[in-house]
Amino acid sequence: MKVLFIGGTGNISKESSKLAISRGVDLYVLNRGNSKVDIAGVTSIIGDINKLEELSELQKHKWDVVVNWIAFTPEDIERDIALFKGKTKQYIFISSASCYQTPLNYPVITESTPLSNSSWEYSHNKILCEDRLQKAYREEGFPITIVRPSLTYDTVFPIAIGGFRHYNTVDRILKGKEIIVHGDGTSLWTVTHASDFAKGFVGLLGLLPAIGHAFHITSDEVLSWNMIYKILANALGKEANVVHIASDYICKIEPSFTGTLLADKAESVLFDNSKIKVFVPGFKATIPFSEGIVKTINWFNANPEHKVISPEEEQKIENILQAYHKL
Known part of the structure; x- marks a missing residue:
């Protein structure tokens, strides 16, 4: 073929x-x-x-x-x-x-x-x-x-803020800094x-x-955002210093997050994979996030040039945290 x-x-x-x-x-x-x-x-x-x-x-x-x-x-x-x-x-x-x-x-x-x-x-x-x-x-x-x-994900971090191709949130976890989890962290995602x-x-x-x-x-594994960040921090050998902030408020302070949050990750989503399993018999996702994220961390450690900490992203995170703490 x-x-x-x-x-x-x-x-x-x-x-x-x-x-x-x-x-x-x-x-x-x-x-x-x-x-x-x-x-x-x-x-x-x-x-x-x-x-x-x-x-x-x-x-x-x-x-x-x-x-x-x-x-x-x-x-x-x-x-x-x-x-x-x-x-x-x-x-x-x-x-x-x-x-x-x-x-x-x-x-x-x-x-x-x-x-x-x-x-x-x-x-x-x-x-x-x-x-x-x-x-x-x-x-x-x-x-x-x-x-x-x-x-x-494979060579990116599948998180909502300070992740994907950016290393910001991982760096913050490693340094014990506050990280942002949108909402109360209980909404579900895959x-x-x-x-x-x-x-x-x-x-x-x-x-x-x-x-x-x-x-x-998609995978059939369903996790809360709290669990996603907890598993990530655990794989890094750290404990996440989480600050929960409402998605609406995050986007009010930094509107650039509107797409990734309010238009995508702010509410619970569950995927029914029945159709792909019918057309591709035997399809089954077998890599839990706790295993997959270790592969991702190992890839970044082997390719340190990809540990990109965006100053712009870091400033947005700090702006949101400072505004929230002033409330």
């Missing part, structure tokens, strides 16, 4: 690339050459998907599957439809579980949960991308499959290790019954 990944070396996609190779997929990865493709067995194509003059090598191929890990706007989708119509048997768009209805009318999310999130431009654009692809499927037969990851996500995702590659369908792929 001949597969093209546009992207393929990031936090989520790298584990999927490695698993695909291990299963005999003839995998090509298109990127701009800024990040080295160090996955054995991958054929690298250097080029910018937005620059047609750099895609002459790409145009020589027909594909069983094309996966775009880095499409974010309807313009990206228009470009891909033009590039790959008639040249691939399956086009997989990486959307986001943040597209689901916000706020939720019912906390258990299935793939039929309405898509509606106008509070975060990222999510709104992903919804517009899905709308365009569904139209292309219905009217032109463009062979789409949509995948909606939730908070998936974090998924990229290796587990890959098991479901790679099972969709070339799966013709999946054409026209959308899937989310």
Whole structure:
């Protein structure tokens, strides 16, 4: 099976690339050459998907599957439809579980949960991308499959403030400083290790019954935010000095957190993974957060250049804490 990944070396996609190779997929990865493709067995194509003059090598191929890990706007989708119509048997768009209805009318999310999130431009654009692809499927037969990851981690910290690609909150935990947990920390969430996500995702590659369908792929482990931060601190050998602050107040002081909090992580979310388990029999997430976060910490320790402490993020955290303590 001949597969093209546009992207393929990031936090989520790298584990999927490695698993695909291990299963005999003839995998090509298109990127701009800024990040080295160090996955054995991958054929690298250097080029910018937005620059047609750099895609002459790409145009020589027909594909069983094309996966775009880095499409974010309807313009990206228009470009891909033009590039790959008639040249691939399956086009997989990486959307986001943040597209689901916000706020939720019912906390258990299935793939039929309405898509509606106008509070975060990222999510709104992903919804517009899905709308365009569904139209292309219905009217032109463009062979789409949509995948909606939730908070998936490997080389990032899956926390709401001072995390992801930033090392700020981890650094604060290590130094015994106060960290912010939104709300009272009892709302529920699901974090998924990229290796587990890959098991479901790679099972969709070339799966013709999946054409026209959308899937989310997450762990079945459900944790409160209090527990997520406690497990993180425990893995660091520390105890978290937590300050609980209402999400509304956090966003009032620092509006830049509105998307990640009020439009995504402020309320409880439970994912029903029945659909992916039907289409990919045997799919099961097996890496609990207590194990996965140790892998992430070990990766950062082995790659200290990625321990980026953002001064801007740190100032936002301090601004929120100072405002809160003045109340």
